[in-house]
Amino acid sequence: MSEKFSPPYYAVIFTNERTENTEGYAETADHMVALAAQQPGYLGFESAGDGKSTISISYWRDLDSIKAWKEVSDHATAQAMGRKKWYKSYTTRIALVERDYSFEAEQV
Amino acid sequence: MSEKFSPPYYAVIFTNERTENTEGYAETADHMVALAAQQPGYLGFESAGDGKSTISISYWRDLDSIKAWKEVSDHATAQAMGRKKWYKSYTTRIALVERDYSFEAEQV
Numbered sequence: 054m055s056e057k058f059s060p061p062y063y064a065v066i067f068t069n070e071r072t073e074n075t076e077g078y079a080e081t082a083d084h085m086v087a088l089a090a091q092q093p094g095y096l097g098f099e100s101a102g103d104g105k106s107t108i109s110i111s112y113w114r115d116l117d118s119i120k121a122w123k124e125v126s127d128h129a130t131a132q133a134m135g136r137k138k139w140y141k142s143y144t145t146r147i148a149l150v151e152r153d154y155s156f157e158a159e160q161v
Numbered sequence: 162m163s164e165k166f167s168p169p170y171y172a173v174i175f176t177n178e179r180t181e182n183t184e185g186y187a188e189t190a191d192h193m194v195a196l197a198a199q200q201p202g203y204l205g206f207e208s209a210g211d212g213k214s215t216i217s218i219s220y221w222r223d224l225d226s227i228k229a230w231k232e233v234s235d236h237a238t239a240q241a242m243g244r245k246k247w248y249k250s251y252t253t254r255i256a257l258v259e260r261d262y263s264f265e266a267e268q269v
Contacts, residue, residue, distance in 0.1 A: 064256050066172065066218065068207055072266070099176055101209045101216040108209040108216040110174065136264055144263040148172050148256035155252040156244055158180070 058096050060150050063113040069135075069143035070106050078139050088125065094118025112150075119147060166204050168258050171221045177251035178214050186247050196233065202226025220258075227255060 086098055094114035113119045194206055202222035221227045
């Protein structure tokens with residue numbers, strides 16, 4: 054968490070509600086994160102959730118990087134699997150991060 | 162989850178790692194969400210997490226709405242409380258959502 058880059062950069066915000074079907078989900082999710090990290094323009098990844106609903110955000114240098122990643126992930130068929138098995142609903146948002154600021158508690 | 166609005170609009174992405182201290186956290190978080198919903202330009206709110214790390218995203222019509230909300234929440238001192246007690250670290254990102262698309266499983 055708390056990845057830090059210098060704006061402007063892009064965020065792909067993926068919010069979803071899961072089905073009861075977890076077969077293959079964790080393995081595929083881990084594989085997709087590892088695969089994304091190898092893409093040109095990849096900056097980072099954060100995810101939070103409780104198994105029922107999840108928000109995952111990947112960060113990218115520019116729109117071209119996102120477009121290239123979308124094509125890779127399509128090939129991996131992960132998105133189609135997601136629609137069939139794992140997700141009740143999801144929304145993907147492409148957003149330009151204009152500003153960011155962070156806080157870290159002082160180490161005691 | 163899966164709030165749907167028409168781009169362009171703004172997302173305030175708040176990612177955090179929590180401390181062990183939960184005193185007053187849930188009440189304040191609920192109050193902040195209710196208060197945000199009353200602000201001009203508020204579009205929606207989503208959050209996912211497991212109690213240790215959370216991603217919360219509020220959606221807004223424009224930057225002026227976000228600025229006005231920041232001033233309200235400062236007054237409520239919730240942000241200062243957060244820095245003192247509840248958060249090990251956090252990052253806030255202001256992002257312009259340029260595109261979005263959603264999927265809903267067919268009802269069986």
